[in-house]
Every structure is written in structure tokens, then in C-alpha cells.
Amino acid sequence: MQVIEHPVERLHTALLSTRKDLIKTFQKFSRAEKTLLEDGLLPGNSLFSPITIHSDSDWIPSHPEDPQDFQSFYINPYRRSPKRGHKTIYIQTIGELLNFLKQIKPSDAFCIVGITMIDLYPKESWNFVFGQASLTKGMGVFSFARYDDHFYERSYTGRLKKKIELKQGDYSVFENYYTPPITSVLLLRSCKTLTHEIGHIFGMEHCQWLNCVMQGSNHLQESDRRTLVLCPICLRKLQSAIGFKIADRYKALLHWIEDGADSNGQHSKPTQAFQEYKDWFYKCLRILESDTS
Incomplete structure (x- = not known):
């Protein structure tokens, strides 16, 4: 280390x-x-601790x-700050990613961030990302998929084998996709990533000074080590x-x-x-x- x-x-x-x-x-x-x-x-x-690098697969050595x-x-x-008439942060559940966000972004939005259960692959050469943000367009997206403890089990498919019939008044944020139980660990992981991606939209780059939520992460273990x-x-x-x-x-x-x-x-x-x-x-x-x- x-x-x-x-x-x-x-x-x-x-x-x-x-x-x-x-x-x-x-x-x-x-x-x-x-x-x-x-x-x-x-x-x-x-209160604030130094950054620890555990392996060459961590963010800083590889990026x-x-x-x-x-x-x-x-x-x-290119950094952005909220201004009058554009100071609301919207969080939107989505299936289609950044293009969808661009179409529905409200006129008073400072930024809009989408959440999804679909695993994210911005490029074919990447294995996955937890989230991605566009600073200039004020948009970001992140996935809950790998925050589910069952994601790495062989039986995990990410899709429902049988469509769930919703009762009147029920709302499914991830239609046809398996929604994991909302545990405190999943919520903490999600809050870290959402905070991190919105930080990018403000113009903050990956932190290399101290242990910080703006540190990059290549894998779940590194993300869990990152502070909130x-x-x-x-x-x-x-x-x-x-x-x-x-x-x-x-x-x-x-x-x-x-x-x-x-x-x-x-x-x-x-x-x-x-x-x-x-x-x-x-x-x-x-x-x-x-x-x-």
C-alpha cells in the first residue's frame, strides 16, 4: 500500500x-x-486523511x-456555477442515457443527473464506469448496478425473468430491470457517486490531495474506501x-x-x-x- x-x-x-x-x-x-x-x-x-493507493489498478496509478x-x-x-434561473439540480430515473437527459432537461436546471440499473460502458475499450458527467452540457448519469451485492454472482442477469405487474399507484423506476433492495450500503455508495458526478459538473477534477469524495475510482473496493x-x-x-x-x-x-x-x-x-x-x-x-x- x-x-x-x-x-x-x-x-x-x-x-x-x-x-x-x-x-x-x-x-x-x-x-x-x-x-x-x-x-x-x-x-x-x-478529520482529513491522506490518499492510500492499494494497487496499480487504483485510479491514480492508471489515470x-x-x-x-x-x-x-x-x-x-469552463467551470460552472448556478445562476439566477438556472440553479436547480434535477435527478431523473432513466433507461436511455445522455441523449434522453438532453431532451428533457428543464429550462431552469443547473444540471440534470440520471440514475439507472443498466451497467454503463461509455466506450467499447472500457470495462465499465460507475458514472459519467458532461461539464459543458450540465448532465451526468450513474448506475446502481454494481452497487448491488448480488451483481457479481453468476445468476445475476440485471433483467427480470418475469414482468412484474404493478398495482394502481405503484411506480417502477427501472421498468423490466431488477431493482435491488435499498440497503444502507447501496445508498451510501450511490450518494458518493452522485456527489462525485455533480462535483464534476461544477468543474471539479479528480482530487489528488487528500482522501476525498472527488477521488477517482476504478473498482468497487476503491469506491468503498473513498470518503463521502x-x-x-x-x-x-x-x-x-x-x-x-x-x-x-x-x-x-x-x-x-x-x-x-x-x-x-x-x-x-x-x-x-x-x-x-x-x-x-x-x-x-x-x-x-x-x-x-
Whole structure:
């Protein structure tokens, strides 16, 4: 296993940039926000860990790319930010992929992302992809297929052997396709990929700085090792595109994880696999709320 650890000075430059105007905008973060972001670059911190490479089949060894720091993200002429009249993210269940999304994309959409049970093969030379996004067109698609624990069994076909007759009021999002049980692990895997693909639509490239949801992944084991959250450098990229208080973002994500719990702690959606992130968000909020200046 190889651990990628960049010097703190390089990480700090990647976060702040070398341009005086971008360094100045960093000062607009609150003292607590700057503490969270800058301390997250230090070796051994408890929130953000370095990238680990487990084999040559992992993304970074097999896809050499230049790291994208905040400055290169900011000056990219093709990066996208929501604007008035175009700030809604639509999620659409689909069978026909990007061409279908292009036809149905609403006029007020910032982007539209399709989900499918069909395994994705953008090119004949590729074995598969978890998802794919078009930055210029504001569209993306990702597949649940390989997130099902039964996908790699010999008996798995991906298609129903017998058509299910739906009752009145029922809705099938994947007509004629086998729909796996929605477990907390499948939901976590799907949230990672959806977040990753929408990040690309904002103009964020694959992260090579720290363990981050914007890291690339070639296989399910690597995808499972990838965290759900953005590293400090990619978090600043997203914040510059949307504009938010970091604490507000983490509170909203916590609310989504905890939403719907009854008195017995049962949830309307399976979020058991999100427990470590729930604890992580609370740890971050303790830092962010320690100083509101």
C-alpha cells in the first residue's frame, strides 16, 4: 500500500492559491472555518486523511492527471456555477442515457443527473464506469448496478425473468430491470457517486490531495474506501461556486441522515452505513461553532 502525503506547504498553497485576490477571499471565511480548513491539511489530523493507493489498478496509478488546486479550478473558463434561473439540480430515473437527459432537461436546471440499473460502458475499450458527467452540457448519469451485492454472482442477469405487474399507484423506476433492495450500503455508495458526478459538473477534477469524495475510482473496493465528504481544497471549490457557511452545509447533511427517525431510532431510509459520517459532521461542527467570528 502506498500513502500519498503532500508537504503541508503545498497543500496550503493548493487551498489558498498564489494570487493575492484569491488569498484575500479566503480571509472572508470565519476564524473557525479557516481553522477547520487549514488544520485539516496537517499530518495526523483527525478529520482529513491522506490518499492510500492499494494497487496499480487504483485510479491514480492508471489515470495520470495533473492535480487541480483551488486557483486552477477558479480560473478554468469552463467551470460552472448556478445562476439566477438556472440553479436547480434535477435527478431523473432513466433507461436511455445522455441523449434522453438532453431532451428533457428543464429550462431552469443547473444540471440534470440520471440514475439507472443498466451497467454503463461509455466506450467499447472500457470495462465499465460507475458514472459519467458532461461539464459543458450540465448532465451526468450513474448506475446502481454494481452497487448491488448480488451483481457479481453468476445468476445475476440485471433483467427480470418475469414482468412484474404493478398495482394502481405503484411506480417502477427501472421498468423490466431488477431493482435491488435499498440497503444502507447501496445508498451510501450511490450518494458518493452522485456527489462525485455533480462535483464534476461544477468543474471539479479528480482530487489528488487528500482522501476525498472527488477521488477517482476504478473498482468497487476503491469506491468503498473513498470518503463521502470533500477535502478542504475541494470544499473551498464548491463553496466558491455556491456560497454557503460550512456549518450550514454540515447541519443540512446531518439532518438528511437523521431525518425520519422515530422514538425507537428507526429511519424511513436506511442510513446505518452513514454513522461514521454522522459522528464526523458533529466533530466538525464542534470546531465550527467554537468561534463564530
